Amino acid sequence: xxxxxxxxxxLSDEQTxxxxxxxxDFNSVYTEIHKYVCLxxxxxxxxxxxxxxxxxxxxxxxxxxxxxxxxAVAICDVITMSSYSVYLIRFRFLPSHxxxxxxxxxxxxxxxxxxIAMHSITLYLGVLLAFIRWQALGDIHSxxxxxxxxxxxxxxxxxxxxxxxIPTGLLHHIYELTPDESIEIIDTTQNITANLSALQPQxxxxxxxxxxxxxxxxxxxxxxxxxxxxxVPCVLLxxxxxxxxxxxxxxDEKRNYLYSKSFRKHIRKTxxxxxxxxxxxxxxxxFLITELPQGLLALLNGVYTNDVHRYIYRxxxxxxxxxxxxxxxxxxxxxxxxSSRYRQTFxxxxxxxxxxxxxxxxRRMMDRQxxxxxxxxxxxxxxxTISPSMIQFELATSVPSSDEDDQSRASMRV
Numbered sequence: 001x002x003x004x005x006x007x008x009x010x011l012s013d014e015q016t017x018x019x020x021x022x023x024x025d026f027n028s029v030y031t032e033i034h035k036y037v038c039l040x041x042x043x044x045x046x047x048x049x050x051x052x053x054x055x056x057x058x059x060x061x062x063x064x065x066x067x068x069x070x071x072a073v074a075i076c077d078v079i080t081m082s083s084y085s086v087y088l089i090r091f092r093f094l095p096s097h098x099x100x101x102x103x104x105x106x107x108x109x110x111x112x113x114x115x116i117a118m119h120s121i122t123l124y125l126g127v128l129l130a131f132i133r134w135q136a137l138g139d140i141h142s143x144x145x146x147x148x149x150x151x152x153x154x155x156x157x158x159x160x161x162x163x164x165x166i167p168t169g170l171l172h173h174i175y176e177l178t179p180d181e182s183i184e185i186i187d188t189t190q191n192i193t194a195n196l197s198a199l200q201p202q203x204x205x206x207x208x209x210x211x212x213x214x215x216x217x218x219x220x221x222x223x224x225x226x227x228x229x230x231x232v233p234c235v236l237l238x239x240x241x242x243x244x245x246x247x248x249x250x251x252d253e254k255r256n257y258l259y260s261k262s263f264r265k266h267i268r269k270t271x272x273x274x275x276x277x278x279x280x281x282x283x284x285x286x287f288l289i290t291e292l293p294q295g296l297l298a299l300l301n302g303v304y305t306n307d308v309h310r311y312i313y314r315x316x317x318x319x320x321x322x323x324x325x326x327x328x329x330x331x332x333x334x335x336x337x338x339s340s341r342y343r344q345t346f347x348x349x350x351x352x353x354x355x356x357x358x359x360x361x362x363r364r365m366m367d368r369q370x371x372x373x374x375x376x377x378x379x380x381x382x383x384x385t386i387s388p389s390m391i392q393f394e395l396a397t398s399v400p401s402s403d404e405d406d407q408s409r410a411s412m413r414v
Contacts, residue, residue: 008303039085046085051332056068076125077329083115121158167220177204237291244284
């Protein structure tokens, strides 16, 4: 892409060559199982995030700004994993050795933009989670605790990240593939060579690649992604996570100082502890573990572009994708394990769904029984014209109303 780039690896060093060879060997082994592992994580993650959104949108939980932000994160994760599932199925499970059509290249271009944008939005929403909880520990009347503020911040993050991703869309171009050699068929009986391309039209295939003529745009896009979409949210996330932990510790120390030891024991026995801050700390730590290495690599990519692309991203890019997908699918599991209120809401939803399914099943069984009874009682020449809907209509119209019952009883007395 760009000439005269800085070199990250010294290819004359034997240890460096062994390290790069080990990376290549690892990639050759892992790439065979990557598609199966990631497709499983995507399918499970889509299901769990839909359940996660359903639970968080219940009236008892959606009045909290943190839950609104978590709902927005789940929406972004579902979009990311849905796009990645389609990519895996078409380009990894069903690859085309000749090439791909223009429509699939348009999808691949959209997939690149969607995954980068959605992933960056979730990073900034993670920062917003830490900031809201940090505000809640200091001021319970803060405007950031309102659901409206959370949704406004989500919309602002979406618009800002979409604008930052515009150079990425301009940098990726769809190119037409040109065959290197024409296919020849040799007739051994007559020694005639026929050119297939001249006899019949060949299908046109396309590929997606960077803009081959704009090194400046390529470097600008790298630094924008590295700083604005990776490094800044990671630094803010690390800062607010540490601030959240320190403020939580300070709050506990003040509480222990104000209350006596016996009163603290009484509080522990009679009240349910608020684990929201601890849950968020774990969620944010998962964010940092999966995103901080990518932020560092993004910065290295801006300085040592060719070496990072050739030796690191080619060999470890799928592992980075795996970490991102794991980050997209763990929130539901963490909340189920750590939040009693979340588990109670989820259990209530399951009970309501089970009762609805049972009522539907009982209604179908009753309709079936009424239908069989009506068919058995009807004459043979009428049985063929009876349907369950007719039976339901007859049963509904044959039940006398209370006024008709009163009139019939009065006439009998007369």
